[in-house]
Amino acid sequence: LNDFPTFNESQRWAADYEKTLLHYDEKPQPKITDITLEADIYPDAPKIVSRGTLTFENKTAAPIGEVYVSWPRAQVQKSFIGTRITPELELKSLIVPGARIVRDYRDFNFRVYRFDTAMAPGERRTIRFEAVREQRGFRNTGNEERIVDNGTFVENYTIAPSLGISRWTLLEDRATRRKFGLTPDLAPLSEAQGRKFNYIRHDSDPVNAEIVLTGPVDQTLLAPGKQVARSVNGARQTVRFRSEAPMMNFFSIQAARYAVRKDWWKDVSIEVYHHPAHIYNVDRMVSVTKDALDYYSSNFSPYQFGQFRIVEFPAYAKFAQAFPGTVPYSEGAGFILKIDDSAGVDYISYVTAHELAHQWWFHQVTGADTPGSTILSETLAQYSTLMVMEKRYGPAMVQRFLKSAANGYLTMRGKDNVTEPTLEKVQEQAYVRYEKGGIVMYLLKDRMGEEAVNRALRSLIAKFAFKGAPYATSSDLLAALRAEARPDQQQLITDLFQKITLYDLKADNARAARLPDGKWRVEMFVEARKRYADRKGIETEAPLDEVFDVGAFNVDPATAAFRPVNVIKVEKWRLRSGRHRVAIVTDCKPSFVGLDPYLKYIDRNAQDNIVPVHF
Ligand SMILES: [Zn+2]
Structure with missing residues (x-):
């Protein structure tokens, strides 16, 4: 009943997962185009019952005879944002019309379905599922932390199946990979193959989503998209959200007893959902959101949603993260801190502007699954943030952020026991794509001029935004910058991106x-x-x-x-x-x-x- 794996067991399991299933990743699979997801939230159980449909399309040029379906298994992982507990998703039903199970890897929550008639190119089909994420009793480790009495926050991939193998599961750390008999690095995809997928989910390009949340009537229930309906039934309420345009299949669901601060920027509704007592930084978040919407929409492209929501969650984790139009923001990262900006470093504004920047740099232009493509998200978000800081506090104050980034970069590269990659080819080294990336882009702006850099970024948006595959790579960013740089600035681009x-x-x-x-x-x-x-x-x-x-x-x-x-x-x-x-x-x-x-x-x-x- 309460058999949650230890960290070591999770690593061993992940290694076995890769050895057994990675070969399936080479077979063409359909991609999800439309999602309906209903989530019934029971904060005090704690439990979420989810059900829904995944509509998928054969976007390849050949028939597809099998579809692979996987769903989360209990696992403990560690990453640069901390320990991540993935609770088991118990699948109650999974219906793949016109197909039968030909392999069932029970230890891995992975099934192979063979269609009676193969999917023709362009054809769409649907899967229906029902599942439960639930904790029964208390355990020594792996207790449910994210479905809580007041402050539930779960990601969609933890309560719904996906197609193909789960890449979240695979081990990244070299020493760990060696220990369990894997190659030191997960072999990267070729440029041509990698461009077919974004680096978050191989099974989806941007999707249409309809999300229906049911939960306690005294809580605010939140999912991405526009709220289109709400009904109350006794102590429970149901709220329906619909995506206004195709969005990344990477979103969150939150529920708590929130106070909300609302404001407007043009016709975009700015909403900060917070614990009623945590008001210190709310005005600051609203104000930097307006500045950032101004800068990003006038220099990059229009903001794509009708709302921008910042949604507090309890300090079971300490990060902020950008989902479509919605940013879950830990109380530990910005709400309970009374900030002292006497030294000119406004961390709250910095994080808020960074997460908002991802609405462009990830949700509009999304990196391919190739080395270096995360700079299209993190490095460009850092650059965007520094520009907002420059407008708010003046060019002379940006040095405070540059100094802290340089310290972080130099310290981390000293500790890195792997080998430091260039920015162009960075993979797991966060200190390269965040800290170094921000400094590099800001220097380039200084040398090439703000207009030239932003023209380069707009050309990326024109070519890749909202388009799905083929996705952008770091070479596309470099080509766009080189096209705007003068001959005497080309060497600097080489030095910053292609050399250390x-x-x-x-x-x-x-x-x-x-x-x-x-x-x-x-x-x-x-x-x-x-x-x-x-x-x-x-x-x-x-x-x-x-x-x-x-x-x-x-x-x-x-x-x-x-x-x-x-x-x-x-x-x-x-x-x-x-x-x-x-x-x-x-x-x-x-x-x-x-x-x-x-x-x-x-x-x-x-x-x-x-x-x-x-x-
Ligand atoms: Zn980021």
């Missing part, structure tokens, strides 16, 4: 003197170098020829007291490798000067960029 490049930038010996006209002339020495690291971290110096900021300030930009008003002057200087004497003239008396003072380049030692001025 580190810079050593420093300033010293700054002296200022008053000029006869009352201005100040500051002279300093600067040193600039560029090194390429290989995958093992071995570094080689390479010739540098780039443009850098040289700035003068009356407060050290690296200190908490620094504000945009403390900038006296920032100039662009083109520098080659080596030590140079540079001089700038300022209107008022500078106290600090420096090379790359805002940390736009990834510099292993950011402490020596700024120096006090001597007189």
